[in-house]
Amino acid sequence: MLNYRRTLRWMLLPYLMGTVILIVIPAIVTLILAFTQYDLLSPPSWYGFNNFRDLAQFDDILPRAMLNSLLFVLLAVPLRILGALALALFLEHRRRGVGLYRTAVYLPTLIPDVAYALIWLWVFNPIYGPLNQVLEAIGIEGPGWLTDARFALPAIVLMSVFQIGEGFVVLLAGLHNIPRDYYDVAAVDGGTGWQKFRYITFPLLRPWLILLTLRDVLLTTQNTFTPAYIMTGGDPYYATMFLPLHIYKETFEDFRYGSGATMTVLMICGVSVILITVFVVLKGWRNQNAYD
Amino acid sequence: MIFGDPAERAAYEALVTAFESEHPTIQVQLIHIPSQSDYRARIGADFAANTPSDVMLINYRRYAQFAARGVLEPLGDYLDRSPLIQTEDFYPEALEPFYWEGKLICIPQNLSSLVVYYNKNLFDAAGVSYPNNDWTWDDFLETAQRLTQDLDGDGNTDIYGLGTEVSIVRLAPFLWQNGGELTNTDFNPTVLTLDRSNEGLEALQWFIQLQTVHGVVPNAEAESAEDSESRFMNGRTAMYLNSRRGVPTYREITAFDWDVAPLPQGKQRAGVLHADAYCMPSMIDDKEAVWTFIEYANSPAGQTIVAQSGRTVPSLRAVAESPAFLDPNKKPLNSRVFLDVIPDLKFLPIMSTWVEIEEILTEELQLGFYNDPAPHDIALMMSFRTLEYFDPPQR
Structure with missing residues (x-):
């Protein structure tokens, strides 16, 4: 037993080292840099809380970037979770060809982010892209997806909704974990499909859904970087300027590591607030449910 | 590197x-x-x-x-x-x-400097004579208008008269030609002066109206569908503004014949240094x-x-x-046009925060170019938003 645990520890070691070197140490450095002025070219100097003051006073893009990121999370997370849930329910049972459909759902998740962004750049092309051509065929004049300020952010939400393979697989596994007996009993008692979902499937899937929602909040906050960087560069007029892209530009293009780090700290705080809120809401909801 | x-x-x-x-x-x-x-x-x-x-x-x-x-x-x-x-x-x-x-x-x-690359075949097909060395803004616009064509009559432009990147470095020579100034000095300027003269605003308006009023340049949607440079290389844009940089790439074009012409002239001679x-x-x-x-x-x-x-x-x-x-x-x-304009070249301001200023100016210019607010509003926003980068506080 002791030996087994020791083996486990050794096996964990590479991951632990990776986490420390790639995540923990940079996070600590970032936290320290957030209180300095650092332009990469000369050594950092202590700046206290002035980065926060400067950002509040001068950075007119930051509020826009925060709002866009928040909006993105609020739109994308529910759509992604509901989408994964609906597809998992739909493709739960073994039938002819279901494997093919499951593969089709998972496939977009396997495409590397840059390639995925380039594919959608083509899909959204206002004149030559398939999306607008299909819309035109059914008599709708498609918008300039990535050039119209009203459509650019929703367009990026739309493309994120197709990369839900992981949530889909997790929920599929969750569904398979629910004992068949429950449904059989419900059927004997004359339960309808909706009642089965409402009183059996949903409560038993809830832990999975909470986990996925929390994970998705984290994921979608960061995953705006590649599409924004590759497809729009934050355009039109900051409509797709999300926090990660703004931080990248501030840090690596404008050489303001200090204030870039400050924004990163702000972003982490913001995401924490959302996570706690989501957690409290979902937890409260469970307690309330217990008395149904 | x-x-x-x-x-x-x-x-x-x-x-x-x-x-x-x-x-x-x-x-x-x-x-x-x-x-x-x-x-x-x-x-x-x-x-x-x-x-x-x-x-x-x-x-x-x-x-x-x-x-x-x-x-x-x-x-x-x-x-x-x-x-x-x-x-x-x-x-x-x-x-x-x-x-x-x-x-x-x-x-x-x-x-290098900004010049007009033009597709001779498109000029010939439209019966428009090639640009000469002392053409004016009006000649330029008229040429672009005659070359902008909707071939199949479906209401969409198929060939654009002109293509350009929408940026300050493209706008600058026209600004100077009209007697406007971008900043108060060439080295370490302290203020943006675009909004302080009618000449500057006039040039800004003229540049923007190439798209918003005259439609000789692709709009935002068309530009995102296919950018002007690739349109030019595919033979569907008659004139394209660029520096010498494009030449190695354009020499690979086999489908049509092309050459360069100097920028059209405004009230005074000016070009922008690259x-x-x-x-x-x-x-x-x-x-x-x-x-x-x-x-x-x-x-x-x-x-x-x-x-x-x-x-x-x-x-x-x-x-x-x-x-x-x-x-x-x-x-x-006509490579000599690059040498002929050398005495008239002006350069964009030299200052440590210019890259950031230029980024903001370009963002505002694009907003104007594709959405048509009043030039004065654009210039005001440019001044306001770049204020912090002139004589910057300790950032």
Whole structure:
């Protein structure tokens, strides 16, 4: 037993080292840099809380970037979770060809982010892209997806909704974990499909859904970087300027590591607030449910 | 370390090969970063890691942020000592922007300017005569209008008269031609003056209306569907504004014949300088070896190699006047226009925060170009939003 645990520890070691070197140490450095002025070219100097003051006073893009990121999370997370849930329910049972459909759902998740962004750049092309051509065929004049300020952010939400393979697989596994007996009993008692979902499937899937929602909040906050960087560069007029892209530009293009780090700290705080809120809401909801 | 398209990269590969055969003891490794913003990020990261490239090609609009922090070795003394090249061999218009606080920091390889590339076949097909050397803004607009065509009558423009990147560096020459000014001084300006003169606002309005009123330039949607440069190369844009940089790529065009014309003239003559220079970080060890390369690249032999690729308008007078640049068998036939405008060239302000200012100005200009607010509002927003970058607070 002791030996087994020791083996486990050794096996964990590479991951632990990776986490420390790639995540923990940079996070600590970032936290320290957030209180300095650092332009990469000369050594950092202590700046206290002035980065926060400067950002509040001068950075007119930051509020826009925060709002866009928040909006993105609020739109994308529910759509992604509901989408994964609906597809998992739909493709739960073994039938002819279901494997093919499951593969089709998972496939977009396997495409590397840059390639995925380039594919959608083509899909959204206002004149030559398939999306607008299909819309035109059914008599709708498609918008300039990535050039119209009203459509650019929703367009990026739309493309994120197709990369839900992981949530889909997790929920599929969750569904398979629910004992068949429950449904059989419900059927004997004359339960309808909706009642089965409402009183059996949903409560038993809830832990999975909470986990996925929390994970998705984290994921979608960061995953705006590649599409924004590759497809729009934050355009039109900051409509797709999300926090990660703004931080990248501030840090690596404008050489303001200090204030870039400050924004990163702000972003982490913001995401924490959302996570706690989501957690409290979902937890409260469970307690309330217990008395149904 | 260099930036640019694949066709440009080939020119520098040829330069390195020639250098190595002449100086077998010095090895050169070429680092190619295609995009300008990645290039800048790379330079910053390299400096932070104390491992900058020994030689960096940097545009004059971008070197001041490094010069201001003292990380570039001034090269004026090296040039004074050089037996191979002298200050007088260069066009002074190319050297001038690279003087930071009285010292020559980098050695420019070229001095290009904005010109009009035009598709001769489209001009012929529309029965429009080629631009001459003293055409005016009105001629320019009329030409663009006659070349803008909806071939199948479906209400969508199929061939655009004109294509341009929407940026300050494209707007600037028109601004100056109309008597406007972008900032109060050329070096370390303290204020943006675009909104302070009617001449400036007039030029801004004229530029924007090429799209919003006249529709001779693609709108935002059409531009995002296919950018103007690729439209030009595919034979569906008659005129395209660019510096000399496009030549190596355009020489690969086989489907139509093309040439260059000078910019149309406004109230006064003006063009905008494009120049990239070889810079040396001050923290590197073997400065003499690095100078040997920079010296070679800017010697007649080195500049000839890069000029033959079409990439540069050489900053050395002798090479610019030689067949390496004016080769009558290579496009563009009218290469001399690049030399004719040299006396009229002006440069964008030299200041450490210019890159950020330019980014904001371009963002506002694009908003105007594709959405048509009043020019005065655009200029006001430009001034307001860039305020913090002039005489910047300690950021």
